[in-house]
Amino acid sequence: MSADALKREAAAMALDHVEGGMRLGLGTGSTASWFVRLLADKVKGGLDVIGVPTSEATAALAREVGVRLTTLDDVGGLDLTVDGTDEFDPALNLVKGGGGALLREKIVASDSERMIVIADDSKRVKALGAFPLPIEVVTFGAGATLRAVEKAAASVGLSGPLVFRSRADGSRYVTDQGNWIVDASFRQISDPKALALALSGIPGVVEHGLFIDLASMIILAGAGGVERIDP
Numbered sequence: 715m716s717a718d719a720l721k722r723e724a725a726a727m728a729l730d731h732v733e734g735g736m737r738l739g740l741g742t743g744s745t746a747s748w749f750v751r752l753l754a755d756k757v758k759g760g761l762d763v764i765g766v767p768t769s770e771a772t773a774a775l776a777r778e779v780g781v782r783l784t785t786l787d788d789v790g791g792l793d794l795t796v797d798g799t800d801e802f803d804p805a806l807n808l809v810k811g812g813g814g815a816l817l818r819e820k821i822v823a824s825d826s827e828r829m830i831v832i833a834d835d836s837k838r839v840k841a842l843g844a845f846p847l848p849i850e851v852v853t854f855g856a857g858a859t860l861r862a863v864e865k866a867a868a869s870v871g872l873s874g875p876l877v878f879r880s881r882a883d884g885s886r887y888v889t890d891q892g893n894w895i896v897d898a899s900f901r902q903i904s905d906p907k908a909l910a911l912a913l914s915g916i917p918g919v920v921e922h923g924l925f926i927d928l929a930s931m932i933i934l935a936g937a938g939g940v941e942r943i944d945p
């Protein structure tokens with residue numbers, strides 16, 4: 715089965731946790747897009763839910779397929795967020811932000827009672843860090859922030875190339891919030907909590923892609939079938 719087919723399988727299983735009347739956080743990326751599409755099929759069949767998108771891309775998709783949208787401020791809290799991930803470890807810590815939406819994704823997940831992460835089995839790792847960690851930084855003084863990130867990483871024993879994310883045309887990638895992203899290749903993050911804490915103390919860092927204690931469950935699709943992983 716292709717990776718895309720596995721992503722679809724995981725997304726389909728997440729629908730079992732959706733009930734009428736729910737306020738849903740809608741993730742970003744190819745796996746989360748499957749969830750939005752499959753959710754739309756249920757909506758057409760009469761399921762009444764409302765969603766808060768984690769990116770402009772997800773908002774556009776939801777509008778296209780007919781999933782009703784609202785904002786976090788209008789609903790006052792979410793029942794469930796369903797989102798993808800770039801990596802997850804045995805403690806269900808995540809690296810997210812490969813699609814550039816980590817800030818809104820973390821705000822939405824943090825305001826949800828539960829977060830279900832849907833993934834194909836390429837996302838399971840023993841230790842986070844093979845996927846470069848996305849760090850969203852404000853554009854003002856971005857060079858200074860980069861140096862501060864380097865120091866913060868060193869304080870927890872990590873180092874590696876830090877690269878401003880670019881678009882295919884070579885221009886700098888800009889997030890939905892108008893910030894830049896630094897992709898940090900630390901290779902192996904042995905203490906994700908310590909790194910998260912160190913990065914959170916840097917003034918120019920808006921948010922980082924380490925999601926600690928946010929995932930309530932992983933729905934993982936692999937060649938052997940779909941598996942549910944609880945913390």
Ligand code: 5RP
Nearest residue numbers: 743744745798811812813815
């Ligand atoms: C976007 C994300 C995505 O969830 C992550 O990049 C996984 O994407 P995909 O489902 O396309 O593999 O964090 O910011």
